[in-house]
Amino acid sequence: MAHITSKYAIIVAGGKGLRMGADIPKQFLPVGGKPVLMHTISRFHAYDKDLKVILVLPKTQQAYWQELCEQYHFDEDYQLADGGASRFQSCKNGISIIPTDAVGLVAIHDGVRPFVSCDTISRCFDTAETAKAVIPVLPVTDTLRFVGDSHSGRNVLRSDYKAVQTPQVFDIQLIKKAYEQEESADFTDDASVVERLGQVVTMVEGNRENIKITTPFDLKVAEVLLEL
Template identity: 35%
Template sequence: MSDSAPSPSPRLAVVLLAGGQGTRAGLGLPKQLAVLGGKPVLRWSLDAFAAHPAVNGGVLVANGDVATAVNPLPAGWISVDPGTERQQSVGNALAALADWDDQALVLVHDAARPGVTNEVIDRLLGALRTAEAAIPTLPVPDTLVEQAHDEAGDVVDRRVLARVQTPQAFRLDVLRRAHAEAVEAAATDDAQLVRRLGIVVTAVPGDARLHKLTYAEDIAILGGLLGIGTMRTAVGMGYDVHRLVIDKPLWIGGIEIAYSHGLEGHSDADVALHALTDAILGALGDGDIGDHFPPSDPQWRGAASHRFLSFAADRVAARGGQIDHVDLTIIAEAPKIGPHRAAIRARIAEILAIPLERVSVKATTTERLGFTGRREGISAQAVATLQLPEN
């Protein structure tokens, strides 16, 4: 009987790739920051890896804004900047792991796959007991055909095909060598680079919950796969009016418009953003702008109204919801809003961090009737449509 102690398990690092822009998702913000079940998509992966007992640390590859949005990072994690391509991003992470021993293990994961499970991690680590690289795969359930333009061609034998997922697992020395020898050779994942070394990559069963967020509709698919629950539509309406006074700057829809008069109010009196803020708060059932920013509070004197609208958008995100659409009507006899409509629309989309096509801005007059017709003031009304998780 041997008295020698068992060999300690090799250290395990995670490389979490979150450097892409994710523009195909059409969410108006990096897809890794899209809210899923009340927290950013990126946070799902961070939390899953941090909770696994075998993980000793990790490298988040993300630009500063993305990294800041998920601070603080788990213990033992650091962040590095991404490269222009995926391969460069992994290379930056490997450089950050320079003091890790070659015998360590590494998992490389795409942050757009939030459904990381302990079971998949354990299967990959089990494979690395005898293999040098392992990836999770799923069978292809659909019939596949070759396609040229809109014409379906020959059937492809799906029995020899598989869908590749992440995380992908490697011995650290193998991944280092694969990247060092890649030179100009591009690859869509690290397993391809390892195979070019002549190393066998073992396939283990993947998980449908590792579905990749690519398009906006994938948020709903992931919600179902991860058991987050169904969403409901909520609609809110907002209305605001302010008096026109001489020698004040005129702010409407987040932009300053050159005019002889401005709007009177405790803040900058941006009637359009006030109406939008109330519409979003109304859809949330969360009071109105005066509840959160009372005019009796001196800290809001002269405040820029984009702060109020950003606050309302943050309340939506905190509830695990998203803004589907906002529709704004500005009612003014003068100045003419038409020449500024495109700029107002773009500014609102920027403040709310949603695609431009989800923002509607219209302008009208009251045919010289009432206080707006007499050029005494400007009013605005807005409707906001949200998607919120069911309680």
């Protein structure tokens, strides 16, 4: 069977199911008139309308998501994968949908980062064609203090650190092999999973608007960003 060069995006949204009386998960909250997650999916299709999108959602949220899609007439193309008990398991489930012999690149992105720019997505994919593992980063602007076991801690050079964003883009066969490893507490993102194989991770410039919506304040910032 001939190998096909492919480009995928796995959008990971939420690790917990809807519980009666619980707040609506952040990826479903409306921003600018439609749920956050719809903005996120649309960003990747704006970058490449033929990009194959895999949406990873907990089973308990999938019926609600389908209701939202009907309500907002959201008909963009994607495949659905079941979320796992952890982000690692969710990513593994998304990756497993990609054909075993696929050749190409896959982006893994947080569902609650709806403002990633097409330029950032493009930089990640373009660089990954040769680098195989790419992450978008930004300079740290706040003063940082290392605490450890100390009560007072100590200042550290912020120039020694970068703030990491998504999408993180990888060679498909590399990320498939990486996710065959046992899950570890050391795996804080997808890049750390491939680094365990000895793979060097290349950094490219992210975009400042590419915030992760996790608080009510972030939602207010998101509304402002949509107006820019």
